[in-house]
Amino acid sequence: MPPVGAGGLKAEVMDQVAKNKVMIFSKTTCPFCFKVKEMFKSIDQEYGVTELDKIANGSDIQNTLLEVTGQKTVPNVFINGKHLGGCDDTLKAHKNGSLQAMLQDATNYDYDLIVIGGGSGGLAASKEAASLGKKVAVFDFVQPTPVGTTWGLGGTCVNVGCIPKKLMHQAAILGHSLEDAKHFGWKVPEDVQHNWDTMKNAIQDHIGSLNWGYRVQLRDKKVDYQNAYAEFIDDHTVKAVNKKGKEVTKTARDFIVAVGERPRYPDIPGAKEYGITSDDLFSLPYCPGKTLLIGASYVSLECGGFLHGIGLNVTVMVRSILLRGFDQQMADKIGEYMEAKGINFIRQCVPTKIEKLEDGQPGKYKVYGKYSDGTEYSDTFNTVIFAIGRDPVTKTIGLDKVGVKLNKSGKVVANESEATNVSNIYAIGDILEGKLELTPVAIQAGKLLARRLYDNSKVLTDYVNVATTVFTPLEYGAIGYSEEAAIEKFGEDNVEVYHTNYWPLEWTVAKREENVCYAKIICHIPDKERVVGFHICGPNAGEITQGYALGMKLGATKKDFDDTIGIHPTCSEQFTTLNVTKRSGKMVNQSGC
Ligand code: FAD
Ligand code: NDP
Numbered sequence: 001m002p003p004v005g006a007g008g009l010k011a012e013v014m015d016q017v018a019k020n021k022v023m024i025f026s027k028t029t030c031p032f033c034f035k036v037k038e039m040f041k042s043i044d045q046e047y048g049v050t051e052l053d054k055i056a057n058g059s060d061i062q063n064t065l066l067e068v069t070g071q072k073t074v075p076n077v078f079i080n081g082k083h084l085g086g087c088d089d090t091l092k093a094h095k096n097g098s099l100q101a102m103l104q105d106a107t108n109y110d111y112d113l114i115v116i117g118g119g120s121g122g123l124a125a126s127k128e129a130a131s132l133g134k135k136v137a138v139f140d141f142v143q144p145t146p147v148g149t150t151w152g153l154g155g156t157c158v159n160v161g162c163i164p165k166k167l168m169h170q171a172a173i174l175g176h177s178l179e180d181a182k183h184f185g186w187k188v189p190e191d192v193q194h195n196w197d198t199m200k201n202a203i204q205d206h207i208g209s210l211n212w213g214y215r216v217q218l219r220d221k222k223v224d225y226q227n228a229y230a231e232f233i234d235d236h237t238v239k240a241v242n243k244k245g246k247e248v249t250k251t252a253r254d255f256i257v258a259v260g261e262r263p264r265y266p267d268i269p270g271a272k273e274y275g276i277t278s279d280d281l282f283s284l285p286y287c288p289g290k291t292l293l294i295g296a297s298y299v300s301l302e303c304g305g306f307l308h309g310i311g312l313n314v315t316v317m318v319r320s321i322l323l324r325g326f327d328q329q330m331a332d333k334i335g336e337y338m339e340a341k342g343i344n345f346i347r348q349c350v351p352t353k354i355e356k357l358e359d360g361q362p363g364k365y366k367v368y369g370k371y372s373d374g375t376e377y378s379d380t381f382n383t384v385i386f387a388i389g390r391d392p393v394t395k396t397i398g399l400d401k402v403g404v405k406l407n408k409s410g411k412v413v414a415n416e417s418e419a420t421n422v423s424n425i426y427a428i429g430d431i432l433e434g435k436l437e438l439t440p441v442a443i444q445a446g447k448l449l450a451r452r453l454y455d456n457s458k459v460l461t462d463y464v465n466v467a468t469t470v471f472t473p474l475e476y477g478a479i480g481y482s483e484e485a486a487i488e489k490f491g492e493d494n495v496e497v498y499h500t501n502y503w504p505l506e507w508t509v510a511k512r513e514e515n516v517c518y519a520k521i522i523c524h525i526p527d528k529e530r531v532v533g534f535h536i537c538g539p540n541a542g543e544i545t546q547g548y549a550l551g552m553k554l555g556a557t558k559k560d561f562d563d564t565i566g567i568h569p570t571c572s573e574q575f576t577t578l579n580v581t582k583r584s585g586k587m588v589n590q591s592g593c
Contacts, residue, residue: 009064017078018133020048025076027053032087033075069456111137114252116230119155120439121429122258125446130221132454139230139240146272149280152211157439164282167203169471172309180510194310196287232398257427261390270354274365275384286361289382296322300387305473308343315344327482333537337474348372392431467549469542477545481533486522496523498578500588505569515589519574529558544572
């Protein structure tokens with residue numbers, strides 16, 4: 001064993017494992033070690049060996065092996081980077097043929113791991129696997145949108161999701177703050193104007209720096225990044241084509257599929273010719289002008305919110321309800337606030353056709369629709385944005401050839417270890433059936449999966465009580481059950497809801513609305529009033545919600561919330577003083593701190 005380098009003993013151990021097809025940690029005095037080495041000799045299989053009783057830090061290495069594999073005894077055997085076990089495990093594997101399969105495995109593979117998709121999940125998984133000594137490649141390729149928009153490395157979040165969305169939300173908040181500033185003594189010109197190009201260019205510059213940063217990180221970790229579209233040929237081989245049409249074929253022992261989703265278009269005349277999606281919006285080379293957003297979930301409401309916030313005329317077309325799956329009291333509050341601010345909502349209506357009236361940047365389009373009662377709708381807009389959901393891009397990557405099971409909508413069916421029905425193919429992120437479509441979820445799944453594959457970890461991604469925030473003008477943070485879901489799950493008599501309106505101190509002098517901000521927790525009475533749902537509508541809801549997610553993960557009860565001393569004067573402290581139950585019917589209006 002070489003001397004311990006900067007990466008520590010664990011890195012050195014994993015390095016030995018990575019460098020040797022068969023690696024045995026042994027002791028010269030151990031008869032079981034002798035047996036195992038003889039067995040490998042008998043099948044003419046070379047092996048690397050570290051005799052722990054012959055080196056000064058042998059017992060430290062043994063402790064490290066315990067940490068890494070859960071096994072302290074010798075021999076400790078690894079095949080092709082995977083932990084096999086001790087003497088009995090090795091001889092048994094030899095006898096039943098699985099050792100031979102493990103030895104063949106990866107014999108001539110180009111990589112230990114190929115990750116398809118360099119977004120939130122794929123990048124996290126590939127970097128983690130590489131830091132565990134694996135030879136890793138990432139294929140990432142963006143298919144242009146129907147109007148030709150494309151972007152760099154990093155996936156949806158960085159390029160056309162969380163990052164540009166939050167920055168444009170911030171642009172809108174700043175506009176609102178300028179109004180507040182007048183009340184605090186600032187002399188703000190009456191004709192303050194927003195400039196789309198300035199905002200868009202600054203945000204795109206930031207995204208460019210993030211794209212570059214990811215490339216550098218992959219290079220530093222020795223992950224082979226290829227800007228090419230990959231599809232399976234067989235369960236150990238992908239074919240990848242770059243934008244110049246150059247094709248390469250690469251093999252790997254394991255695969256992680258992390259190809260994400262792309263926006264859906266409705267099947268109506270003019271949709272793809274004249275409509276755009278969030279994939280185009282954040283880099284749009286002109287101000288969108290009067291805008292129609294179709295859909296009523298996260299993407300639609302957030303984009304509608306910031307476009308209105310920077311001064312545009314915005315309409316949201318809602319097919320049924322706002323924010324399906326979320327607490328509907330909170331969803332209604334968001335809608336009421338947006339409507340009160342001047343965003344137009346067309347409810348119970350779907351689009352039927354789009355016609356172009358004028359070319360231009362932006363152009364002019366006539367949108368036709370139908371209300372649920374059959375009456376017709378029409379209006380003209382400069383920009384029409386579809387935000388009617390996203391489809392996994394799993395149907396064109398050869399998963400059918402290798403037999404990976406997809407559900408009807410193309411989501412990958414996987415178990416709690418993110419393993420598909422094909423033993424060496426895994427899936428993470430937005431394409432997983434029944435999981436949350438959020439960046440930190442994809443990152444956590446990628447990181448933990450790599451550790452389970454290459455570091456003998458057993459830790460699974462915990463998909464329960466994941467906090468989320470909808471960045472609408474009135475931000476909405478949520479953890480756990482909605483009120484309706486809690487009642488359905490536990491029964492109305494077993495659920496206590498504590499709630500309050502509140503008036504953020506910053507809003508008082510600014511003369512903003514008194515009773516629009518709202519906080520509630522949902523408690524499961526028989527379980528010591530454990531908090532099973534957390535909801536807040538108000539400024540900085542995301543920042544507030546994150547910390548409470550930790551409390552809920554640790555099983556916090558109403559009493560724990562009450563026993564926590566608040567930080568005054570903040571919005572977050574509302575949760576430490578909640579004392580009105582919904583059941584009591586008492587008023588929760590506030591008019592001061
Ligand atoms: P992605 O990040 O989508 O990455 C997949 C990558 O694979 C892409 O680069 C794709 O081009 C590439 N690819 C696809 N097929 C192939 C192929 N065959 N070969 C090579 N490469 C391929 N989440 C939050 O947590 N907070 C937010 O505020 C938030 N805001 C959002 C706002 C918007 C407008 C949208 C659309 C999403 C938002 N999300 C947010 C969700 C978040 O972006 C996703 O959950 C996250 O990006 C999913 O990561 P992923 O790794 O599964 O896929
Ligand atoms: P969703 O699938 O959540 O919502 C789709 C919306 O479009 C619904 O309101 C739906 O209405 C409506 N709709 C569907 N089909 C039609 C149609 N043919 N005509 C009119 N309306 C239609 O999609 P999103 O794209 O908003 O979000 C996708 C995921 O991205 C989210 O689940 C979330 O995880 C993630 N995301 C996260 C964000 C964050 O963390 N802040 C922000 C943005 C996205 P109906 O209810 O009637 O079905």
